[in-house]
Amino acid sequence: MTRIPHDTPGVPDPLRALGLERLRRRTSMKWRTYPEDVLPLWVAEMDVPLAEPVVRAVTDALALGDTGYPAGTAYAEALAAFAARRWDWHGVAPERTAIVPDVMLGVVEMIRLVTGPGDPVIVNPPVYPPFFQFVTHMDRRVVDAPLGAGLRLDPGLLEETFQRATADGGRAAYLLCSPHNPTGTVHTAAELATVAGLAERYGVRVVADEIHAPLVTPGVPFVPYLSVPGAERGLSLMSASKGWNLAGLKAALALAGPAAAADLARLPEEVSHGPSHVGVIAHTAALREAGDWLDALLAGLRANRRLLADLLAGHLPDVRVHPAEATFLAWLDCRALGLGDDPAGAFLERGRVALSSGLPFGTGGAGHARLNLATSPDILTEAVRRMAAALA
Ligand SMILES: Cc1ncc(COP(=O)(O)O)c(C=O)c1O
Numbered sequence: 001m002t003r004i005p006h007d008t009p010g011v012p013d014p015l016r017a018l019g020l021e022r023l024r025r026r027t028s029m030k031w032r033t034y035p036e037d038v039l040p041l042w043v044a045e046m047d048v049p050l051a052e053p054v055v056r057a058v059t060d061a062l063a064l065g066d067t068g069y070p071a072g073t074a075y076a077e078a079l080a081a082f083a084a085r086r087w088d089w090h091g092v093a094p095e096r097t098a099i100v101p102d103v104m105l106g107v108v109e110m111i112r113l114v115t116g117p118g119d120p121v122i123v124n125p126p127v128y129p130p131f132f133q134f135v136t137h138m139d140r141r142v143v144d145a146p147l148g149a150g151l152r153l154d155p156g157l158l159e160e161t162f163q164r165a166t167a168d169g170g171r172a173a174y175l176l177c178s179p180h181n182p183t184g185t186v187h188t189a190a191e192l193a194t195v196a197g198l199a200e201r202y203g204v205r206v207v208a209d210e211i212h213a214p215l216v217t218p219g220v221p222f223v224p225y226l227s228v229p230g231a232e233r234g235l236s237l238m239s240a241s242k243g244w245n246l247a248g249l250k251a252a253l254a255l256a257g258p259a260a261a262a263d264l265a266r267l268p269e270e271v272s273h274g275p276s277h278v279g280v281i282a283h284t285a286a287l288r289e290a291g292d293w294l295d296a297l298l299a300g301l302r303a304n305r306r307l308l309a310d311l312l313a314g315h316l317p318d319v320r321v322h323p324a325e326a327t328f329l330a331w332l333d334c335r336a337l338g339l340g341d342d343p344a345g346a347f348l349e350r351g352r353v354a355l356s357s358g359l360p361f362g363t364g365g366a367g368h369a370r371l372n373l374a375t376s377p378d379i380l381t382e383a384v385r386r387m388a389a390a391l392a
Helices: 052-064 074-087 103-114 130-137 155-165 189-202 258-265 269-273 277-289 291-315 343-351 377-391
Strands: 097-100 120-123 141-144 173-177 205-209 235-238 252-256 329-333 368-372
Touching (some): 074 252, 074 277, 097 269, 103 130, 103 173, 103 235, 103 258, 120 130, 130 141, 155 189, 291 377, 343 368
Parallel strands (some): 120 141, 173 205
Antiparallel strands (some): 097 252, 235 252
16 A cells, blocks of 8 residues: 655645645546546545544555454444544534435435335525435436525525425425535524524425535634534434545444434334444544544645735626635636526636536536646646636
8 A cells, every 4th residue: 555645733724735646546536537637626525635643544444454343332432532622622522423325325315214104304505416316216206495695504495495494294304505505605603593483393304415514614613403402303424534534434423403303213223234344443543543634734724815806806707706704615606708508618618617407406516617626736726727617
């Protein structure tokens, strides 16, 4: 196994560690979906080397042949300590958690626990496209409650939608994306308390996808959904996958509020067979030991956000970038460019740069594109140059 040099403690910006030549040797989706002449800034993988504690933990496991089945609650305990340190939240109770293969399969299983076939699942477009695909595939009905002013949750519309969804006395779930992908919005404590209040009033079960929680801009408070008063019947999915680029090392955690413990206890045993033991080891090491690496990453992402704003102002002043407080994603409003509903298609064809099309994000996605900022300033600069060239 090739060891990539690391520098903890005092970690330098991981976003500047890898050049294009090295990245092109990767075989993951980001790097293998498009031809070599396309610069990929689409799917949510990061162009970073792994944090040293993660490499060490995985390397040690491989050296030991520790590649059997996962056991115990180390992942949940690591998350509990991380949540206490980072968010001052002391509510992760390992006995009310379960390991799941990844966040999206966890979402599916949580929805399955609290709804039945044909039941409505409310989502807030524009939102992460698999929310539509996975929910539809599992025989539930997606109901839209689009984001409102400033691309924030719209409490009036949520109430109306909750009321309609439960009018027949049936069950309904609300799939909350917190922080929100693609906008990078961090929901406030007040917004989440409103959600919890409405969910209780109408008997809607909240499933919060909190995969981007570690990726909140320093100084901005992240409020875990289950920490909010009234959210006791909620369920949440958390993972080190986005924060430390571990999607290929499959593991995630499902968390139940105190009043949802009995629901989580009904999780079929086979679901917790899905996560990889080595994945659990990697995620645990990230949460436990790679906080300084995360800090270095967040500083680099903040610098990249500023760089993107400057580059767009200089080269593409008609593109509006939504101000984000979390994630490594930038939601670009390209409607003034005259490129139609799918500007990402034009950037790909004419500029050889791959962004995510806004269309699969649902209502509000037309004319938009999502750009992945988790790359080097050099690659980001070249990407915007190519986008501008596509318009020439
Ligand atoms: C909001 C959100 N949920 C889930 C996922 C996928 O997570 P996983 O690979 O753990 O299923 C992503 C990936 O980008 C995401 O942005």
